[in-house]
Amino acid sequence: LLLGVLLWAPWQALHGAPLTELSGDQDFQLFLQKNLEFTGKIRGDVAALQRVVCDTFQLCNEEELLLVWQDLDIAQVLLEQCHKRTFQAETCFSQIRAGLRVYHGSLATIRDLLPGHAGLVETLQLDMANLSSNIQQQMEDLGLATVTYPAENQDPLPTFSSRFRHQVSGFFILANFQRFLETAYRALRHLASL
Numbered sequence: 001l002l003l004g005v006l007l008w009a010p011w012q013a014l015h016g017a018p019l020t021e022l023s024g025d026q027d028f029q030l031f032l033q034k035n036l037e038f039t040g041k042i043r044g045d046v047a048a049l050q051r052v053v054c055d056t057f058q059l060c061n062e063e064e065l066l067l068v069w070q071d072l073d074i075a076q077v078l079l080e081q082c083h084k085r086t087f088q089a090e091t092c093f094s095q096i097r098a099g100l101r102v103y104h105g106s107l108a109t110i111r112d113l114l115p116g117h118a119g120l121v122e123t124l125q126l127d128m129a130n131l132s133s134n135i136q137q138q139m140e141d142l143g144l145a146t147v148t149y150p151a152e153n154q155d156p157l158p159t160f161s162s163r164f165r166h167q168v169s170g171f172f173i174l175a176n177f178q179r180f181l182e183t184a185y186r187a188l189r190h191l192a193s194l
Helices: 002-016 026-057 062-070 088-111 116-139 163-193
Strands: none
Touching: 002 026, 002 062, 026 116, 026 163, 062 163
């Protein structure tokens, strides 16, 4: 319940965020609708991987794993610029792209953990790269500043002191990514409603 309140509360601040310069742009609205659907698909794929982790390793309850999580170095990308009262599309989009890049790399841990689902992980990574590219293109079309990231290099997989820690890491990567996607989805939906 507390998590729900924490995730919901910042969105109340968005109701006053003016972005009138973008709200009437037909191409921008089309971009938002298309990428809302795309983000929804990615969320569904992450949820499918979460179910696999739950079914395979019996790791389903976040509260039970918090003590282990504190000892793990797991990326958690926050999208604070996407739910501030002074919401700006440019900074929010930049944070979404940066977060997609972080999670793209983190999914290598999931692919290693669930080799039987490598195809789904690779599809998810491709979809994330496409969403990031869509956002970059839209930012360029709107004349917003963009950051160009270097080509993906394959960082070595992190090492874990035990198989269990590897599994818990996978659980939290997916849980954090799902929260990130929820925030990104809400930001796109908010922009579409202006």
